[in-house]
Amino acid sequence: MNFKQIETFYWAAKLGSFTAAAERLNATQSTVSMRIQDLEYSFGVALFDRSQRSARITAKGRELMRYSEQLLHLAAEIRESLAETDTMTGTVRLGFAEVISSTWLPELVKTIHERYPRVVLELDEALTQDLVERLHSGSLDVILAPGRVPGYTFTAQPLGTVEFAWMASPKLDLPEGKLTPKDLQRWPVIALSRESFHHTTIEDWFRSGKAHCQRIDTCKSLVIAASLAVAGLGVTLLPPRCFAREIRSGELRVIETDPPMPAVECTATCSVDSLQPVARHIVDLAREVSDFDKSVEMELAAE
Numbered sequence: 001m002n003f004k005q006i007e008t009f010y011w012a013a014k015l016g017s018f019t020a021a022a023e024r025l026n027a028t029q030s031t032v033s034m035r036i037q038d039l040e041y042s043f044g045v046a047l048f049d050r051s052q053r054s055a056r057i058t059a060k061g062r063e064l065m066r067y068s069e070q071l072l073h074l075a076a077e078i079r080e081s082l083a084e085t086d087t088m089t090g091t092v093r094l095g096f097a098e099v100i101s102s103t104w105l106p107e108l109v110k111t112i113h114e115r116y117p118r119v120v121l122e123l124d125e126a127l128t129q130d131l132v133e134r135l136h137s138g139s140l141d142v143i144l145a146p147g148r149v150p151g152y153t154f155t156a157q158p159l160g161t162v163e164f165a166w167m168a169s170p171k172l173d174l175p176e177g178k179l180t181p182k183d184l185q186r187w188p189v190i191a192l193s194r195e196s197f198h199h200t201t202i203e204d205w206f207r208s209g210k211a212h213c214q215r216i217d218t219c220k221s222l223v224i225a226a227s228l229a230v231a232g233l234g235v236t237l238l239p240p241r242c243f244a245r246e247i248r249s250g251e252l253r254v255i256e257t258d259p260p261m262p263a264v265e266c267t268a269t270c271s272v273d274s275l276q277p278v279a280r281h282i283v284d285l286a287r288e289v290s291d292f293d294k295s296v297e298m299e300l301a302a303e
Contacts, residue, residue, distance in 0.1 A: 160292030161263035166255040171232035181209025188234035
């Protein structure tokens, strides 16, 4: 039995497959299988039920899981306690929403590499629900996304708020002045997929005015939503700072609404029990680097 075998067993059990464990550990699937087979041989017990397609853990495997988790947490604690900042190592899987990647993500990556030059980043952009699910499963170490992840097992830092506004092409010839949800419901709406924070925000806004969208076309990117809106195919909800060029050029028009769209709060979140000590430091760095509006937090702190 060695540490690599225990670590491999832990991630195979945690993620539910040898393939996912191989991706997590940057190893081949055959290496993962061999390590677990060697571990099973050393204990003389089966740790996984291989009669199923997924890596289903056995009763003895669940028993070993408790010890494995304790061992890996202790190893993480030792690394964090003894290692200097510039010698901390590891791979951090950082997931983020598009509104982060299109604003200050490059500055965050630069800062992480300056503070932790031996840390490797695996970057992944996804919709909020997917990010949260992957944080729960352990396949991501840190997520930067709209909203807050519920539960006591996560630690989060507020990143400030970002303004979103309804926009459309002048081709749609929308009325001037402030439009209500009932006014806007007559036009097609372009939103991110139904699992997204974006889609939920749009539906909530229409419900607030007792209105209902006649049609919602969905996509997986704010850039795509903007391009469809520029083509005159519907109205959409976008962060003005990310599409300032289209607004200045007159390709998109910001629509005044009543009620106005509330600013969207974003947070940086990692698991309290993260096995990657640098993850907690990156959550703090994200708050430091974020250039989203933090004035609301300052006002609350002053009260």
